[in-house]
Amino acid sequence: MDAVVETIGLKKVFRDFWHRDKARAVDDLNLTVRRGEVFGLLGPNGSGKTTTIKLLLGLLFPTSGTVRVFGLSPRNISVKSRIGFLPEESYLYKYLNANETMDFYGRLFGLSSSERKIRTEKLLKMSGLMPSRRRPVGEYSKGMARRIGLAQALINDPDLVIMDEPTSGLDPIGRQEVRQLVLELKKLGKTVLISSHLLADVEDICDRIAILYAGRLIAEGSVKELLTRKDVTHISVSGVPRSTVERVVNALRDESAKVDVNTPMSSLEEFFLSAIRDLESAERQKSPVEQVKIASADEKQSVIERLTID
Amino acid sequence: MKLLAIAINTIRHVVRMKLALVFVLFLVVVLASVPFTLKSDGTQKGKVQITLAYSLGLLNIVLSVLTLFLSTSTFCSDIRNKVMFTIDTKPVKRWEILAGKWLGVMIVNTALLLCLGGAIYGAVMYLGRPLEGRDGEHPELMRDVLTARVEIVPAVSRKTGRTASVVPFRHEKEWVFENIGCSDSEKVITLKFRYYTSGSSDEKISGLWTARSEDRGFYEHVTSLPAKSFHEFRIPASVVSPDGRLKISFLNVSAPGVSVIFPGEDVTILYRAGNFGGNFFRALLLVLLRLAFIAAVALGASTFLTFPVAALFSIFVLIMSLSVSSFSVLIQGSPLPESGSSRETVVPAAALARKVAAAALKVLPDLRAYDPVPYLAGGVLIRWRRVIEGLIWVVLLRSGVTGCLAYVIFNRRELAIMQ
Ligand SMILES: Nc1ncnc2c1ncn2[C@@H]1O[C@H](COP(=O)(O)OP(=O)(O)O)[C@@H](O)[C@H]1O
Ligand SMILES: [Mg+2]
Numbered sequence: 001m002d003a004v005v006e007t008i009g010l011k012k013v014f015r016d017f018w019h020r021d022k023a024r025a026v027d028d029l030n031l032t033v034r035r036g037e038v039f040g041l042l043g044p045n046g047s048g049k050t051t052t053i054k055l056l057l058g059l060l061f062p063t064s065g066t067v068r069v070f071g072l073s074p075r076n077i078s079v080k081s082r083i084g085f086l087p088e089e090s091y092l093y094k095y096l097n098a099n100e101t102m103d104f105y106g107r108l109f110g111l112s113s114s115e116r117k118i119r120t121e122k123l124l125k126m127s128g129l130m131p132s133r134r135r136p137v138g139e140y141s142k143g144m145a146r147r148i149g150l151a152q153a154l155i156n157d158p159d160l161v162i163m164d165e166p167t168s169g170l171d172p173i174g175r176q177e178v179r180q181l182v183l184e185l186k187k188l189g190k191t192v193l194i195s196s197h198l199l200a201d202v203e204d205i206c207d208r209i210a211i212l213y214a215g216r217l218i219a220e221g222s223v224k225e226l227l228t229r230k231d232v233t234h235i236s237v238s239g240v241p242r243s244t245v246e247r248v249v250n251a252l253r254d255e256s257a258k259v260d261v262n263t264p265m266s267s268l269e270e271f272f273l274s275a276i277r278d279l280e281s282a283e284r285q286k287s288p289v290e291q292v293k294i295a296s297a298d299e300k301q302s303v304i305e306r307l308t309i310d
Numbered sequence: 311m312k313l314l315a316i317a318i319n320t321i322r323h324v325v326r327m328k329l330a331l332v333f334v335l336f337l338v339v340v341l342a343s344v345p346f347t348l349k350s351d352g353t354q355k356g357k358v359q360i361t362l363a364y365s366l367g368l369l370n371i372v373l374s375v376l377t378l379f380l381s382t383s384t385f386c387s388d389i390r391n392k393v394m395f396t397i398d399t400k401p402v403k404r405w406e407i408l409a410g411k412w413l414g415v416m417i418v419n420t421a422l423l424l425c426l427g428g429a430i431y432g433a434v435m436y437l438g439r440p441l442e443g444r445d446g447e448h449p450e451l452m453r454d455v456l457t458a459r460v461e462i463v464p465a466v467s468r469k470t471g472r473t474a475s476v477v478p479f480r481h482e483k484e485w486v487f488e489n490i491g492c493s494d495s496e497k498v499i500t501l502k503f504r505y506y507t508s509g510s511s512d513e514k515i516s517g518l519w520t521a522r523s524e525d526r527g528f529y530e531h532v533t534s535l536p537a538k539s540f541h542e543f544r545i546p547a548s549v550v551s552p553d554g555r556l557k558i559s560f561l562n563v564s565a566p567g568v569s570v571i572f573p574g575e576d577v578t579i580l581y582r583a584g585n586f587g588g589n590f591f592r593a594l595l596l597v598l599l600r601l602a603f604i605a606a607v608a609l610g611a612s613t614f615l616t617f618p619v620a621a622l623f624s625i626f627v628l629i630m631s632l633s634v635s636s637f638s639v640l641i642q643g644s645p646l647p648e649s650g651s652s653r654e655t656v657v658p659a660a661a662l663a664r665k666v667a668a669a670a671l672k673v674l675p676d677l678r679a680y681d682p683v684p685y686l687a688g689g690v691l692i693r694w695r696r697v698i699e700g701l702i703w704v705v706l707l708r709s710g711v712t713g714c715l716a717y718v719i720f721n722r723r724e725l726a727i728m729q
Contacts, residue, residue, distance in 0.1 A: 014727070054726045057398075057399050058398070058399075059395055059398060059399070059724065059725050059726040060724045060726045060727070061724050077401045077402075077403065078401070080399060080400060080401040080402075081400075081401035083399060085396070085399040087392070087395060087396065089392075091391065091392040091393050091395050091396045092393060092396060093319070093322075093323070093393055094391075095322065095323065095326040095327060096319075096322065100322075104315060104319055105396070105400060107311065107312060107314075107315035108312050108315060108316075108397065108400035108401065108402050109400060109401060110311060110312060110401070152396070156400075
């Protein structure tokens with residue numbers, strides 16, 4: 001019973017009014033998030049991260065397969081009382097101020113008024129919103145909105161915290177703060193499920209990650225496991241003229257080694273893009289039936305390879 | 311308590327988004343102008359009567375529309391703004407969300423109804439105060455409008471239904487009234503009647519009315535009044551027997567050859583059975599019952615429709631519910647299509663349509679039957695029984711079933727899919 005979140009053969013197909021398939025957002029997904037770990041759900045935009053999270057929260061119902069959270073259906077009230085959820089965007093009442101927001105959600109957890117007061121104060125202090133706690137949250141900036149979102153997600157002192165893209169749209173300091181918070185939650189023994197389309201934002205805090213592409217799981221494991229290839233060595237150089245690099249490369253080629261030369265790209269998003277281009281061109285050569293299958297070892301490797309270069 | 315949290319939040323939504331404000335301002339302006347704009351017959355009674363009917367009717371309509379609008383907008387905006395996501399991930403049952411919303415809307419309604427109803431009451435009391443130099447009119451007002459009277463129809467006609475009777479010259483017609491429950495403190499009861507005549511209609515009809523019961527003697531009254539409109543006269547309450555029985559007879563003494571026609575239930579006995587304040591309060595409760603139903607329908611519609619569609623749907627249900635009685639008459643009373651070549655094909659279809667329509671009307675509450683305006687304008691008592699009937703049929707049954715349906719739909723809904 002160490003699995004906090006477990007999905008078995010999870011599938012979600014969005015259908016239109018006439019029940020025709022519109023989008024296959026999640027396909028045969030098997031995930032296990034264990035107690036006390038920080039689990040990263042990675043993948044480019046549209047890969048099905050948010051859909052998976054909504055399935056874990058009971059906001060969507062699976063087309064097939066099962067979801068278990070704390071061993072129960074996610075629609076179970078006792079499960080919900082142990083979860084804290086930070087949505088992708090701020091889904092809060094715009095006309096309530098921070099205090100009222102915290103109080104409202106505290107009530108929905110059935111917390112006593114003294115308890116609500118203590119926790120509100122603590123969480124607002126922690127998120128640095130004390131000075132603006134009487135302003136309607138609709139007026140908050142993006143960073144502040146994320147903070148109040150985090151604060152309300154923690155009002156019930158949850159055992160499982162689910163964050164959908166907590167770092168996206170934040171400045172480097174904001175991203176660092178989120179990472180810090182996640183590590184603190186981990187220290188408190190909480191299980192954290194975090195989604196991101198940027199590996200760099202979460203790789204140093206996640207114990208394990210899963211990589212989604214087009215709704216399918218293409219890799220799962222510890223960051224180390226996935227990102228190191230024993231036989232590959234990366235040499236980073238800077239401030240060296242091109243000719244020097246060429247000489248080194250030629251020396252390596254003489255040893256009959258396989259050498260890739262590329263300049264580090266500015267964002268992981270671009271790596272995803274190229275990884276996916278490779279994947280798609282590989283898929284184009286296959287029959288449609290095979291397309292639904294889990295990516296081959298080679299494809300996995302190509303995505304992972306790109307992720308390692310930073 | 312979670313339910314209450316949602317209710318309180320709904321009230322905040324209404325107040326902060328200033329949703330109700332526009333309606334209330336509109337209502338206040340219109341209501342304030344009622345006594346000055348409406349034409350009455352010039353008497354104080356007429357003025358109070360028309361003010362009461364008009365303002366209460368307006369309050370009823372405006373609050374109905376407001377309720378419809380508030381319920382759909384508060385629910386649909388939560389779904390559209392995805393606040394419902396956040397709420398649904400908390401340990402709240404979906405019925406608590408629905409019931410909390412309903413409760414919040416009803417608290418707003420009750421508050422508005424008490425304030426605006428109170429204002430109408432105050433205005434009516436002010437208009438109905440004894441006027442200097444016109445004190446002759448005041449007792450009539452107090453007797454006929456600012457009161458709560460019970461109206462009793464003859465016992466016989468209750469059994470035989472609406473039957474018209476013709477009373478030729480020198481003939482007599484008798485009605486028996488039962489269960490006249492007027493208290494001992496009441497000195498008089500009122501007889502209200504209307505007749506038609508076989509003669510020329512502007513001619514006055516003379517008649518001798520006798521009121522008697524077995525053991526209490528009798529009372530005679532001669533009238534000479536025109537046909538077609540309602541008339542009233544007073545009878546000492548002492549002639550009513552202790553078990554509440556009274557016989558009323560009418561002797562036609564107008565002129566040879568002139569017959570008097572009494573259609574259906576146009577002879578009734580009225581007596582005071584309560585005060586105006588209590589009656590007014592019950593009238594407001596009847597309004598509240600209607601609002602409870604509308605809120606349930608509007609919230610129910612919002613569980614599967616988006617805002618403008620949900621509102622339109624609810625308006626449709628509201629209009630149908632207000633027309634139940636007229637539709638019933640149409641359905642039962644309309645003749646079958648004339649025979650012709652297409653008879654075989656048309657008739658079964660028409661019959662089926664009629665059956666479906668009749669069934670549909672049974673589903674909806676007959677909201678007109680709980681309209682307080684005719685009661686108050688005529689100074690007629692709204693019995694607590696009427697209010698409780700409304701509570702059972704309109705709120706507990708119709709709104710309850712609507713609520714259960716709404717719960718089933720809402721509970722099966724994937725909130726993250728926008729319709
Ligand atoms: N409500 C919806 N209706 C139809 N398609 C949807 C819906 N939500 C998501 N999708 C589709 O499902 C896929 C996965 O989306 P999502 O889970 O939001 O991806 P991510 O969060 O990884 O960016 C996308 O192709 C998206 O278009
Ligand atoms: Mg997403």
